[in-house]
Amino acid sequence: MNRRNLLCGAALAVSVVMSGWPALAAEPLKVGLILPMTGPFASTGRQIEAAAKLYIAEHGSEVAGREIELIVKDDAGVADATKRLAQELIVKEKVEAIAGFGLTPLALAAAPLATRAKVPEIVMAAATSSITEQSPYVVRTSYTTPQVTSKIAEWAAKEGIKSVVTVVSDYGPGIDAETTFAKTFGATGGQVVESLRVPLANPDFSPFLQKVADAKPDAIFVFVPSGVGAPFMKQYVERGLDTTGVQLLADGGITDDDILNSMGDPALAAITGFHYSAAHDSPENKAFVEAFKAANDGMRPNFMAVGGYDGMHLLYAALEKTGGKSDGESLIEAMKGLAWESPRGPMQIDPETRDIVQNVYMRKVERGADGELWNVEIETFPAVKDPVKAGL
Amino acid sequence: MPTDTLTQPPTAVAPTTQGLHERALRNLGRTGRWRPAEFVFWALAAATFFFLPDQHLLLGEIAILGLFALSLDLILGYAGIVSLGHGVFFGVGAYVAGLISIHMTGEPITGLLLGGVAAAILGLATAPLLLLRASDLTRLMVTLGIAMLFYEAANKAAWLTGGADGLQGIWIDPIFGRFDFDLMGTTSYAYALVVTFLLFLVARRIVTSPFGLSLAAIRDNPMRANTIGIPVGKRLVAIYTISALYAGIAGALLAQTTMFVSLDVLAFHRSADVLLVLVLGGVGYLYGGLIGAIVFKLLQDTLSTLTPQYWMFWLGLILVVIVLIGRERITGAPATLWNRVRGMGK
Numbered sequence: 001m002n003r004r005n006l007l008c009g010a011a012l013a014v015s016v017v018m019s020g021w022p023a024l025a026a027e028p029l030k031v032g033l034i035l036p037m038t039g040p041f042a043s044t045g046r047q048i049e050a051a052a053k054l055y056i057a058e059h060g061s062e063v064a065g066r067e068i069e070l071i072v073k074d075d076a077g078v079a080d081a082t083k084r085l086a087q088e089l090i091v092k093e094k095v096e097a098i099a100g101f102g103l104t105p106l107a108l109a110a111a112p113l114a115t116r117a118k119v120p121e122i123v124m125a126a127a128t129s130s131i132t133e134q135s136p137y138v139v140r141t142s143y144t145t146p147q148v149t150s151k152i153a154e155w156a157a158k159e160g161i162k163s164v165v166t167v168v169s170d171y172g173p174g175i176d177a178e179t180t181f182a183k184t185f186g187a188t189g190g191q192v193v194e195s196l197r198v199p200l201a202n203p204d205f206s207p208f209l210q211k212v213a214d215a216k217p218d219a220i221f222v223f224v225p226s227g228v229g230a231p232f233m234k235q236y237v238e239r240g241l242d243t244t245g246v247q248l249l250a251d252g253g254i255t256d257d258d259i260l261n262s263m264g265d266p267a268l269a270a271i272t273g274f275h276y277s278a279a280h281d282s283p284e285n286k287a288f289v290e291a292f293k294a295a296n297d298g299m300r301p302n303f304m305a306v307g308g309y310d311g312m313h314l315l316y317a318a319l320e321k322t323g324g325k326s327d328g329e330s331l332i333e334a335m336k337g338l339a340w341e342s343p344r345g346p347m348q349i350d351p352e353t354r355d356i357v358q359n360v361y362m363r364k365v366e367r368g369a370d371g372e373l374w375n376v377e378i379e380t381f382p383a384v385k386d387p388v389k390a391g392l
Numbered sequence: 393m394p395t396d397t398l399t400q401p402p403t404a405v406a407p408t409t410q411g412l413h414e415r416a417l418r419n420l421g422r423t424g425r426w427r428p429a430e431f432v433f434w435a436l437a438a439a440t441f442f443f444l445p446d447q448h449l450l451l452g453e454i455a456i457l458g459l460f461a462l463s464l465d466l467i468l469g470y471a472g473i474v475s476l477g478h479g480v481f482f483g484v485g486a487y488v489a490g491l492i493s494i495h496m497t498g499e500p501i502t503g504l505l506l507g508g509v510a511a512a513i514l515g516l517a518t519a520p521l522l523l524l525r526a527s528d529l530t531r532l533m534v535t536l537g538i539a540m541l542f543y544e545a546a547n548k549a550a551w552l553t554g555g556a557d558g559l560q561g562i563w564i565d566p567i568f569g570r571f572d573f574d575l576m577g578t579t580s581y582a583y584a585l586v587v588t589f590l591l592f593l594v595a596r597r598i599v600t601s602p603f604g605l606s607l608a609a610i611r612d613n614p615m616r617a618n619t620i621g622i623p624v625g626k627r628l629v630a631i632y633t634i635s636a637l638y639a640g641i642a643g644a645l646l647a648q649t650t651m652f653v654s655l656d657v658l659a660f661h662r663s664a665d666v667l668l669v670l671v672l673g674g675v676g677y678l679y680g681g682l683i684g685a686i687v688f689k690l691l692q693d694t695l696s697t698l699t700p701q702y703w704m705f706w707l708g709l710i711l712v713v714i715v716l717i718g719r720e721r722i723t724g725a726p727a728t729l730w731n732r733v734r735g736m737g738k
Contacts, residue, residue, distance in 0.1 A: 037700045046701070074700040078661075079558055079654035080646060084449050091576050092446055105558040105654040112651060117575060128557060171547060172556035200547070200556075 048308035461681025463638030469676030472611035477539030479662030485640030511640020558654030
């Protein structure tokens with residue numbers, strides 16, 4: 001190699017480095033998205049990832065001069081994997097926010113890390129009330145079980161329902177729902193005749209439904225994980241409980257938009273309370289559902305997707321507010337009190353609890369003009385706070 | 393395998409008892425001797441601590457899974473006891489270590505030992521169930537059943553275990569009051585690696601002792617072992633208890649290094665994964681579990697980074713291929729390959 005070649009090479013190298021400068025000036029902001037992408041909760045991960053990517057595609061990957069870089073990790077729904085991945089992302093990849101968290105234990109496992117590393121933890125799915133209390137760096141864009149359940153109980157009392165049998169899956173969130181319902185419904189003078197707990201691992205509901213049939217309540221209240229909703233509804237209708245005048249009330253997870261269509265006619269029996277329906281009537285939601293379907297082979301977005309979408313919005317909005325400053329303190333401070341019009345309707349991050357304040361809707365399943373099943377909203381409870389933390 | 397000579401008929405052995413004794417001693421000495429590859433293995437393990445500071449979190453997990461698989465090797469590889477519920481000891485160790493840090497002391501060594509002891513007691517209590525009907529199928533069912541019982545019990549006992557939400561508020565004090573559990577996972581890895589190494593030394597001593605050889609005799613032919621005077625039942629209970637102790641300590645390590653315990657530690661997939669890891673690395677030579685854990689975790693980590701959605705498919709495919717083309721042990725693969733190449737040359 002002669003000297004001229006060497007010089008040319010050096011010049012080239014310098015020019016490459018120089019042209020690389022502008023990109024370096026806007027230092028990228030890495031976000032760790034930890035989701036169950038495999039295993040029994042894979043649909044959660046799929047929905048949230050798709051929604052987060054959709055948000056970035058719609059709003060550009062740059063905000064307040066920072067390039068947003070999303071790093072997706074699969075924890076398969078296993079808490080110690082979540083914890084290690086979060087730790088690795090923080091230490092090795094230097095992410096400045098962690099997000100996702102498909103289940104309560106996964107969110108709880110990461111909370112001490114968020115505190116220690118001063119990194120915001122955006123909970124996009126998990127719904128147990130206590131999560132936001134575990135670290136001052138946790139914010140939530142999903143919902144809380146008591147938030148929705150308490151409104152279902154209020155609605156039931158208002159509709160003149162006097163006696164209820166509760167049927168819940170025997171695990172943390174199910175028991176939360178059971179206690180919240182009993183408390184709120186009891187306060188209105190209603191009576192919970194019987195509280196039944198179904199094993200999580202054994203979705204055969206027939207003995208429990210038989211008990212319901214014997215007790216002849218005005219309504220039953222059901223809380224099961226969303227995948228178990230379909231077999232439950234099927235058995236409910238097969239036993240003819242829908243025709244005997246026992247109203248089925250449930251948390252909206254049971255008629256999850258992702259699987260609602262495949263549930264068929266049995267789903268028509270349910271009245272559910274929830275914070276998001278893909279049929280929510282607003283221009284924001286119409287645009288969201290359309291774009292989501294277009295980007296994902298016609299998959300309908302569900303409540304998980306909207307949690308992921310709003311989680312990304314929360315981060316974007318907070319960054320705009322701080323002008324690109326991304327240390328944990330500033331981000332969390334900026335997130336507190338942020339309010340916007342989400343596809344689900346108006347929502348806000350409670351400045352005191354960092355939890356979500358949003359409308360809760362009562363919906364009933366109807367077959368739309370397009371022949372598909374939709375959760376049609378029939379009543380709205382505006383700006384509901386998490387009743388546990390509000391001290392109700 | 394050198395141990396086979398012991399179970400061979402006495403005609404093959406020198407006629408005098410004096411000769412027999414000497415020969416047995418020589419055999420023991422030979423199986424107990426450290427091979428060069430073993431030194432290399434542990435030297436490399438120590439080197440990872442110094443040269444891969446970025447990977448300490450993953451390496452810590454590998455050490456813990458390796459120890460867990462080693463515990464299964466003690467019963468499966470050395471005593472021929474199959475189990476689909478080994479995770480129960482892991483889970484009990486994890487929960488006990490977690491509970492001790494919350495209610496008694498955050499001192500790590502205490503929690504580690506008590507977690508192991510609790511699991512050992514459970515092992516001792518349940519071992520007789522495995523002896524009642526000593527067929528592999530019943531053992532699979534019994535161990536699986538026990539594991540399911542404990543999973544459901546931990547789910548129900550939410551006042552103690554935190555149920556589905558997991559155990560909250562675990563805090564582990566610095567080791568010896570000096571080494572704080574840092575975010576980089578350096579202390580965790582050192583801790584896990586040292587514990588695994590010490591327990592490996594003990595396990596190695598156990599399996600090369602006369603006790604260990606008697607286990608091999610039982611594994612190869614329980615009836616014959618019985619007739620030559622080996623107390624089959626007692627030996628099996630003993631090794632099962634030791635194995636439970638090991639698994640419990642592995643669980644305690646996980647609880648302490650992640651400072652979190654959820655129901656998942658008792659889930660079926662723990663038992664299944666550890667069996668897979670062990671079979672992958674090869675049973676019956678102690679390193680199988682460790683090597684299997686390294687291969688499994690590295691594959692898992694690489695693949696899930698490349699494709700978070702479909703990594704399980706690729707992992708499954710690779711495992712099937714490895715098991716199909718491999719021999720009993722993953723370490724045997726190069727030798728097999730070499731032999732084949734030499735065979736072609738001839």
